[in-house]
Amino acid sequence: MSMIEFNNVEKYYGKFHALKNINLKIDQGEVVTIIGPSGSGKSTLLRCINGLETVTSGQLLINGYDLADKKTDMNKTRKNVGMVFQHFNLYANKTVMQNITLGPQVVLKQSKAQSEEEAHKLLELVGLNEKANSFPDQLSGGQQQRIAIARSLAMKPKALLFDEPTSALDPEMIGDVLNVMKTVAEQGMTMVVVTHEMGFAQEVGDRIVFMADGSILEDHSDVAGFFKQ
Numbered sequence: 229m230s231m232i233e234f235n236n237v238e239k240y241y242g243k244f245h246a247l248k249n250i251n252l253k254i255d256q257g258e259v260v261t262i263i264g265p266s267g268s269g270k271s272t273l274l275r276c277i278n279g280l281e282t283v284t285s286g287q288l289l290i291n292g293y294d295l296a297d298k299k300t301d302m303n304k305t306r307k308n309v310g311m312v313f314q315h316f317n318l319y320a321n322k323t324v325m326q327n328i329t330l331g332p333q334v335v336l337k338q339s340k341a342q343s344e345e346e347a348h349k350l351l352e353l354v355g356l357n358e359k360a361n362s363f364p365d366q367l368s369g370g371q372q373q374r375i376a377i378a379r380s381l382a383m384k385p386k387a388l389l390f391d392e393p394t395s396a397l398d399p400e401m402i403g404d405v406l407n408v409m410k411t412v413a414e415q416g417m418t419m420v421v422v423t424h425e426m427g428f429a430q431e432v433g434d435r436i437v438f439m440a441d442g443s444i445l446e447d448h449s450d451v452a453g454f455f456k457q
């Protein structure tokens with residue numbers, strides 16, 4: 229069973245045709261990078277996967293559940309699919325620790341102690357254990373993005389979506405964020421990554437999908453071959 233499956237999906241914003249006949253299957257543990265010009269529908273594709281947008285027609289299955297089916301529990305789908313945004317979206321008035329543990333406590337019903345223990349492991353993973361009591365504005369953009377990744381992982385998602393996670397960062401911070409993403413990939417996470425970082429796409433991606441004007445123009449499992457073209 230695919231983790232994510234688009235069958236003949238169309239998406240309109242009013243009259244604007246944003247996704248055109250999308251067919252895409254992503255297996256558990258696959259890392260798919262999505263590239264393409266601005267406005268080609270990459271972000272819309274991600275937002276459909278985690279239910280921030282609905283598709284106009286066709287079928288979209290996440291973890292086997294059809295998002296258009298009333299019996300599908302969208303809260304479970306949103307819990308199963310994490311998303312990391314370009315602009316981090318951390319809670320400014322909460323510490324790093326509170327940012328990471330809030331979702332697990334409220335949604336996963338973890339105790340404070342358990343959620344904090346798991347948060348420390350995640351902070352270690354992203355290399356920021358010493359920042360547990362800092363507030364977001366005391367961190368660099370790159371550090372904030374690594375916290376945002378830790379926060380997503382704390383919800384124990386089955387898949388993680390990244391929407392241009394390094395585009396808002398100063399160049400010297402991009403490498404640290406990409407390294408964390410690489411570690412997450414190596415741990416077997418299913419990942420869909422919209423990015424301009426061709427090095428990441430080539431080194432970490434199992435597949436590369438090229439979108440233009442709302443369509444998937446190319447979908448390559450042979451990532452090395454794609455870059456030799």
Ligand code: ADP
Pocket residue numbers: 241244246264265266267268269270271272273
């Ligand atoms: P990309 O991520 O590739 O830059 P997007 O998915 O953000 O592309 O946008 C694809 C197209 O859909 C763009 O032309 C954009 O203006 C349009 N679009 C995106 N979101 C909306 C929206 N909420 N309402 C209307 N048009 C939108």
Ligand code: ADP
Pocket residue numbers: 291293299300301302304305308
């Ligand atoms: P697990 O790893 O235990 O399968 P899930 O969150 O996928 O964890 O599933 C927990 C339960 O919820 C299972 O019984 C599963 O069938 C059901 N479930 C999972 N996702 C959805 C969904 N989006 N809509 C409805 N039921 C779901």
